[in-house]
Amino acid sequence: xxxxxxxxxxxxxxxxxxxxxxxxxxxxxxxxxxxxxxxxxxxxxxxxxxxxxxxxxxxxxxxxxxxxxxxxxxxxxxxxxxxxxxxxxxxxxxxxxxxxxxxxxxxxxxxxxxx
Amino acid sequence: xxxxxxxxxxxxxxxxxxxxxxxxxxxxxxxxxxxxxxxxxxxxxxxxxxxxxxxxxxxxxxxxxxxxxxxxxxxxxxxxxxxxxxxxxxxxxxxxxxxxxxxxxxxxxxxxxxx
Numbered sequence: 001x002x003x004x005x006x007x008x009x010x011x012x013x014x015x016x017x018x019x020x021x022x023x024x025x026x027x028x029x030x031x032x033x034x035x036x037x038x039x040x041x042x043x044x045x046x047x048x049x050x051x052x053x054x055x056x057x058x059x060x061x062x063x064x065x066x067x068x069x070x071x072x073x074x075x076x077x078x079x080x081x082x083x084x085x086x087x088x089x090x091x092x093x094x095x096x097x098x099x100x101x102x103x104x105x106x107x108x109x110x111x112x113x114x115x
Numbered sequence: 116x117x118x119x120x121x122x123x124x125x126x127x128x129x130x131x132x133x134x135x136x137x138x139x140x141x142x143x144x145x146x147x148x149x150x151x152x153x154x155x156x157x158x159x160x161x162x163x164x165x166x167x168x169x170x171x172x173x174x175x176x177x178x179x180x181x182x183x184x185x186x187x188x189x190x191x192x193x194x195x196x197x198x199x200x201x202x203x204x205x206x207x208x209x210x211x212x213x214x215x216x217x218x219x220x221x222x223x224x225x226x227x228x229x230x
Contacts, residue, residue, distance in 0.1 A: 003215075003216065003217060004217075004226050005194050005226060006193065006217075006226060007195075007222070007224035007226050008196055009193045009212070009226075010180070010188075010193065010195060010224065011193075011203065014190070014193070015187050015190070016173070016175060018130060018147065021147070027206070031152075036131065037140075056178070056179060058175045058176050058177070058178065059172045059175065059176040060131060060174065060175045061173050061174040061175070062173075063173065064170070065125070065169070072131070073125075075129070075190035075191055076190055076191045077121050077191070078121065078124045078125065078126075078190065078191050079121050079122070080122075080199060081126060088133075090116060100118075101118065102118060102121075107122070108125075109122035109123075109125065111119050111121060111122050
């Protein structure tokens with residue numbers, strides 16, 4: 001079946017940051033338990049300072065990649081990053097969200113080794 | 116700058132349903148205030164019954180399209196739907212998530228009228 005073209009993207013880039021929180025004694029841990037909520041606030045503040053209006057940064061429930069957490073995914077390209085610090089997010093913001101590049105050292109999936 | 120190819124998509128389709136809740140007296144309303152949490156549970160249950168494992172259904176914070184709420188967005192195509200009932204979601208599940216088509220009557224953005 002051939003489809004008519006989809007409408008233009010509403011956001012140039014749409015970022016989803018896992019802010020799922022499990023109880024502290026859960027052995028799987030969780031992204032929020034590893035600080036993702038405060039890290040998300042940092043990224044949103046940095047975006048606002050830049051005036052980057054065509055990118056939306058959202059919180060999301062469990063993205064099911066807990067072993068790599070905290071994680072985020074950027075669509076439409078579907079690139080996943082694992083981050084730990086505000087400096088990691090600053091690098092993703094500048095290299096990927098602003099300049100359209102990638103931050104290979106933080107990517108969850110290795111482009112050289114398709115899954 | 117030319118980029119190396121991105122890794123394959125981790126999920127064939129990734130659905131984000133707004134479950135943002137504002138206070139009941141907020142004039143903007145909210146997707147959760149219009150029932151999106153229970154509707155999301157319906158969609159997840161229906162997905163599970165179908166055994167549709169390459170699609171991920173997530174909750175998300177405010178997607179900033181409140182006037183159309185409840186809303187969901189499906190990536191990587193970035194198609195937005197406005198839904199009100201479990202029947203709406205069943206139709207999106209069958210037509211879009213399973214069969215790869217679209218449900219034009221529920222789409223937020225009209226493909227015939229690019230924004």
